[in-house]
Amino acid sequence: xxxxxxxxLAALANAQVIGFVILGSIIGLVAxxxxxxxxxxxxxxxxxxxxxxxxxxxxxxxxxxxxxxTYGGAIPAILVNIPGTPxxxxxxxxxxxxxxxxxxxxxxxxxxxASALGGLIGIAxxxxxxxxxxxxxxxxxxxxxxxxxxxxxxxxxxxVQQNMIRGLATAGVGVLxxxxxxxxxxxxxxxxxxxxxxxWDGIQDVAFLTGIFGLSEAxxxxxxxxxxxxxxxxxxxxxxxxxxxxxxxFEYPWTLVRSSVTGIIVGIAPGIGGSVSNVVAYAMTAQxxxxxxxxxxxxxxxxAAESSNNATYGGDAVPTLAFGIPGSAAMAVLxxxxxxxxxxxxxxxxxxxxxxxxxxxxxxxxxxLFSCLxxxxxxxxxxxxxxxxxxxxxxxxxxxxxxxxxxVRQNYWDVLVTIGSGIFGFFLVSHGYSxxxxxxxxxxxxxxxxxxxxxxxxSEGSPLIFLKSPVSLILLLSSIAVAxxxxxxxxxLEKERRHEKAA
Amino acid sequence: MVYxxxxxxxxxxxxxxxxGVYQHAIxxxxxxxxxPSTINLVIPYIPGTGADIQTRVVARFLPKYLPGSxxxxxxxxxxxxGRAGVQTVYxxxxxxxAVGGAYTPDALANEALYGIDGAGFDFSKFVPLMSxxxxxxxxSVGPKAPYKSLDDMKRPAKPVPFCTTTGMDMSYIVIAxxxxxxxxxxxxxxxxxxxxxxxxxxxxxxxxSLGIEFTNRYxxxxxxPIAVYGVERPSIWPNVPxxxxxxxxxxLEISLAFFLPPGAxxxxxxxxxxxxxxxxxxxxxxxxxRTAGFTPTYADAKRTQQIVSGLSGLFSKYAPDLRDxxxxxx
Numbered sequence: 001x002x003x004x005x006x007x008x009l010a011a012l013a014n015a016q017v018i019g020f021v022i023l024g025s026i027i028g029l030v031a032x033x034x035x036x037x038x039x040x041x042x043x044x045x046x047x048x049x050x051x052x053x054x055x056x057x058x059x060x061x062x063x064x065x066x067x068x069x070t071y072g073g074a075i076p077a078i079l080v081n082i083p084g085t086p087x088x089x090x091x092x093x094x095x096x097x098x099x100x101x102x103x104x105x106x107x108x109x110x111x112x113x114a115s116a117l118g119g120l121i122g123i124a125x126x127x128x129x130x131x132x133x134x135x136x137x138x139x140x141x142x143x144x145x146x147x148x149x150x151x152x153x154x155x156x157x158x159x160v161q162q163n164m165i166r167g168l169a170t171a172g173v174g175v176l177x178x179x180x181x182x183x184x185x186x187x188x189x190x191x192x193x194x195x196x197x198x199x200w201d202g203i204q205d206v207a208f209l210t211g212i213f214g215l216s217e218a219x220x221x222x223x224x225x226x227x228x229x230x231x232x233x234x235x236x237x238x239x240x241x242x243x244x245x246x247x248x249x250f251e252y253p254w255t256l257v258r259s260s261v262t263g264i265i266v267g268i269a270p271g272i273g274g275s276v277s278n279v280v281a282y283a284m285t286a287q288x289x290x291x292x293x294x295x296x297x298x299x300x301x302x303x304a305a306e307s308s309n310n311a312t313y314g315g316d317a318v319p320t321l322a323f324g325i326p327g328s329a330a331m332a333v334l335x336x337x338x339x340x341x342x343x344x345x346x347x348x349x350x351x352x353x354x355x356x357x358x359x360x361x362x363x364x365x366x367x368x369l370f371s372c373l374x375x376x377x378x379x380x381x382x383x384x385x386x387x388x389x390x391x392x393x394x395x396x397x398x399x400x401x402x403x404x405x406x407x408v409r410q411n412y413w414d415v416l417v418t419i420g421s422g423i424f425g426f427f428l429v430s431h432g433y434s435x436x437x438x439x440x441x442x443x444x445x446x447x448x449x450x451x452x453x454x455x456x457x458x459s460e461g462s463p464l465i466f467l468k469s470p471v472s473l474i475l476l477l478s479s480i481a482v483a484x485x486x487x488x489x490x491x492x493l494e495k496e497r498r499h500e501k502a503a
Numbered sequence: 504m505v506y507x508x509x510x511x512x513x514x515x516x517x518x519x520x521x522x523g524v525y526q527h528a529i530x531x532x533x534x535x536x537x538x539p540s541t542i543n544l545v546i547p548y549i550p551g552t553g554a555d556i557q558t559r560v561v562a563r564f565l566p567k568y569l570p571g572s573x574x575x576x577x578x579x580x581x582x583x584x585g586r587a588g589v590q591t592v593y594x595x596x597x598x599x600x601a602v603g604g605a606y607t608p609d610a611l612a613n614e615a616l617y618g619i620d621g622a623g624f625d626f627s628k629f630v631p632l633m634s635x636x637x638x639x640x641x642x643s644v645g646p647k648a649p650y651k652s653l654d655d656m657k658r659p660a661k662p663v664p665f666c667t668t669t670g671m672d673m674s675y676i677v678i679a680x681x682x683x684x685x686x687x688x689x690x691x692x693x694x695x696x697x698x699x700x701x702x703x704x705x706x707x708x709x710x711x712s713l714g715i716e717f718t719n720r721y722x723x724x725x726x727x728p729i730a731v732y733g734v735e736r737p738s739i740w741p742n743v744p745x746x747x748x749x750x751x752x753x754x755l756e757i758s759l760a761f762f763l764p765p766g767a768x769x770x771x772x773x774x775x776x777x778x779x780x781x782x783x784x785x786x787x788x789x790x791x792x793r794t795a796g797f798t799p800t801y802a803d804a805k806r807t808q809q810i811v812s813g814l815s816g817l818f819s820k821y822a823p824d825l826r827d828x829x830x831x832x833x
Contacts, residue, residue: 040550043550044550044577044579047550047559048559048562048563051563051791137701138701138704138705141702141705141707142692142707182583182584184692184694185691185692186691186829197583197587197590197623200582200583200586200587201581201582201583201587319701323697323701324697324720325695325697325698325701326551326695326697329549329550329551331551332549332550332551332552333550333551334551335551336550336551336552336555336556336559339556339795339796340556340559340560340791340794340795341794341795342794342795342796344720344796409580450692453692454690454691454692454693454707457688457689457690457691457692458664458690458707458708460688
């Protein structure tokens with residue numbers, strides 16, 4: 001297990017490799033900041049440039065890009081309510097209200113610290129799981145994946161507890177939107193809406209999420225003729241604010257660990273990644289938190305969202321390195337990088353090329369730490385964006401949103417989807433609906449459907465398949481517990497109140 | 504005044520002479536058509552797949568063998584089971600700015616399943632440039648499956664469950680099981696060959712049908728090859744009998760073809776063909792492909808056309824079975 005550490009560390013001691021790790025982290029960070037771009041695009045563009053590098057340098061370079069984009073995506077999520085990547089959707093819910101009330105520096109610092117720690121926990125899980133990695137990967141078949149996604153979906157129970165009917169209705173809309181396009185199993189074209197080609201693969205995550213979060217906020221700012229946060233109202237600014245953010249994270253160790261573990265588990269399950277872990281960990285924390293600020297700029301919520309999405313990379317890397325099954329699209333590109341440099345990805349990678357596994361591990365660690373350090377150091381200057389008049393900032397933001405939406409596939413229809421989602425999001429928020437249920441429904445329903453149908457194909461239609469494996473059973477019981485928790489909590493509170501009255 | 508008129512006439516004459524020379528020059532038949540400075544190499548697969556990796560190596564090395572050394576941009580137009588990217592190239596202008604790449608059986612399976620209108624392209628109308636990555640398909644079973652030969656698989660206790668992705672993999676399972684007479688049922692929805700292989704090892708199914716190079720990676724984990732769908736034993740599996748040896752002379756092969764949109768001129772196609780032919784003799788390029796774990800085979804445009812015609816016939820023959828299998832998964 002530890003036999004490849006020495007060559008991997010020796011390579012990292014090389015100045016050229018350090019240079020490429022720094023360059024990769026900056027590329028990933030910038031790609032994450034720009035809406036519509038992320039580590040997948042950045043790595044795909046960088047791939048050809050690695051031809052001239054030796055294999056260890058190339059893998060360090062690509063791993064650092066891979067790890068740094070998610071933190072980059074938190075920056076626009078916090079400062080202007082636009083998730084830089086789909087994995088930062090829930091970050092906007094708590095980060096942006098903090099920035100609006102003058103705590104941008106603190107929020108950026110919380111995000112950087114939670115991302116770094118979450119990323120490290122995720123990577124540690126990868127290291128720890130190396131001896132048992134193959135059975136771990138084989139644990140997650142379609143029934144287990146379905147139960148895991150179900151666990152994520154029942155977190156809607158939290159999101160709807162304020163207003164059950166409204167919440168379920170918007171979650172249902174999210175589910176319906178996720179069903180547009182070809183069925184992943186049967187190939188049936190659903191809800192073509194008159195489109196002969198565009199909706200083949202459904203509504204694109206980036207186009208939808210940047211619209212519903214970012215553009216809807218831009219419309220709201222325009223309608224309110226909102227001004228920037230007055231400089232006098234900026235609190236926790238400067239280096240002091242950044243340090244406060246670091247301290248905040250250490251005040252919620254349980255939230256950090258629980259959300260990171262959620263991110264790791266989601267990462268190990270094939271086909272679902274940071275965008276799912278981000279909303280699931282956030283919603284689970286929301287269910288358990290006693291913070292009255294939840295939904296209005298909660299530190300705990302921000303920690304949950306940002307630690308989980310970064311921890312997912314460690315989980316994603318488990319099936320990728322152990323079995324050659326890419327845990328996410330970003331890992332598929334990293335795999336391509338390994339393959340291009342003659343590193344055979346597959347079950348024998350861990351048997352024959354442990355030094356490569358360690359290079360990926362150290363590359364992810366270096367990318368995470370460097371990007372978060374940069375984020376921490378520049379937080380106080382970045383936060384000043386919130387003091388600018390929104391009339392000045394929003395046109396630039398709108399341009400960035402639309403350009404980002406277009407950049408993913410160079411498709412003008414994606415821009416229209418973003419505009420439509422923006423108007424839809426504006427409508428939802430202005431009528432008191434939460435964006436969380438629609439996001440959870442949209443992000444999870446497709447994965448749930450695929451795993452559910454596949455499981456039934458395997459069992460020839462018998463639903464008992466969902467109860468056969470211990471992993472699946474544990475996840476099912478957890479789902480029931482999570483779903484019942486709000487009901488039990490309110491009953492207990494009622495009982496307490498009655499007791500108090502009686503007393 | 505006279506002086507000025509003379510100057511004007513002289514300038515005019517000079518201009519007309521230059522114009523004449525220019526028109527004469529542009530009227531000459533171009534020896535090599537100029538290529539755009541940026542060329543999109545469109546593939547219907549996501550980044551990181553085998554086709555994507557090979558295409559990126561081609562994009563990196565090909566420019567030096569083309570006039571003007573154009574820049575190649577690999578566009579991953581994945582979606583709709585591989586139809587989106589092929590359709591994009593089909594609809595592109597035949598001016599050399601778009602080159603397509605796709606697994607031939609994938610594209611033809613889509614055409615057989617959905618028809619030309621449904622698939623959005625007629626593969627026979629593309630202008631073929633060359634094909635590569637030729638290798639036979641295989642059938643393998645999981646560690647606990649009771650089968651040792653194709654004959655065993657023809658007499659199962661229950662239909663043999665196959666884990667499958669879409670397009671090429673599913674089509675070849677349907678064609679082979681129909682031709683051999685193996686009762687089977689499909690377990691679709693696996694995203695990519697590694698996930699299907701994990702399904703096999705987990706016991707979600709008893710068999711998979713995938714390319715030989717890919718399957719070979721998993722033999723150490725207990726995957727057991729039953730047959731190679733070819734007439735000769737490939738060198739990497741000298742001990743695995745072919746389907747022909749087992750009484751079923753079936754040849755099923757992968758090939759990754761590169762092509763221009765319909766209507767591309769022969770001159771333009773020849774520029775690419777010459778460049779690609781030189782590329783597949785470039786040792787540095789061939790080494791890069793081998794380093795990436797692929798065997799760099801080469802078939803020229805004529806041979807590629809023959810492969811396409813052969814597969815078209817095969818897919819037309821089994822089109823009703825393919826549609827029937829697809830309908831059963833709905």
